[in-house]
Amino acid sequence: MKEDLIWQVRHFVYQNFADMTHPPSVGETANHFGITNKEATELYKELHNRHAFFLDLETLNVRMANPFSGIPTDFKVTANGKTYFANCAWDMLGIPAALHTDATIEAKFTESNQEVKLEVKNGKVSNGELLVHFPLPFSRWYDDLVFT
Amino acid sequence: MLLFQSEAWIDKWCERNNLARGEILTLDQVWELSKLWYQDRMSIDYHGRSMEQVAEIFRQAGLRSEFWYV
Numbered sequence: 124m125k126e127d128l129i130w131q132v133r134h135f136v137y138q139n140f141a142d143m144t145h146p147p148s149v150g151e152t153a154n155h156f157g158i159t160n161k162e163a164t165e166l167y168k169e170l171h172n173r174h175a176f177f178l179d180l181e182t183l184n185v186r187m188a189n190p191f192s193g194i195p196t197d198f199k200v201t202a203n204g205k206t207y208f209a210n211c212a213w214d215m216l217g218i219p220a221a222l223h224t225d226a227t228i229e230a231k232f233t234e235s236n237q238e239v240k241l242e243v244k245n246g247k248v249s250n251g252e253l254l255v256h257f258p259l260p261f262s263r264w265y266d267d268l269v270f271t
Numbered sequence: 272m273l274l275f276q277s278e279a280w281i282d283k284w285c286e287r288n289n290l291a292r293g294e295i296l297t298l299d300q301v302w303e304l305s306k307l308w309y310q311d312r313m314s315i316d317y318h319g320r321s322m323e324q325v326a327e328i329f330r331q332a333g334l335r336s337e338f339w340y341v
Binding site: 130131133134137138141173174175189190198211212213214215216217218219220221222223230231232233234235237239241243247248250251252253254255256257258259260261262 | 272273274275276277278280281283284287290292293294295296297298299300301302304305306308309310312313314315317318319325329337338339340341
């Protein structure tokens, strides 16, 4: 497995998320690089093992390429005219940080289920006094990424 | 990582889920951490980062408690 190709695939997945708001399938990645589906699957699994993104191993869909989520969540981020889902309250700010752009965010408070609109504009976030709870210390983040 | 209005809501959630309280950051702190953590994520040259680099990001974000030890 070529090291260069591994990282090119990582970049392709991220760029696809940014451009299309969803990850490319194994087949789309295989077509893009002129490789077989089996080879693309191996590359996806290698990137999953390296924590470059998080794969649903049953479907081979990219579930998380942090900060982007492959499935709908309570953290909806609109940036550059596109709407993305973020994995968590940290990642909802990670999307404008990764894309280096302003964003509007529709989120839901945990426990109260109230909705809130936030904004990242000119390098600052609105409602900066709100709280984010990190349940696990860094040393345990990769034990269970969905929970984390 | 979940979003809350206040520490009282966090305590309620922890109690309901039978979990100990973790670390609480303000959205302003998380925004500063996000910029450090994600600024290079779209680059083709991003190949992950070492534990030393992670530790440096936490240090720059002012996160120095044991919770953030790498």
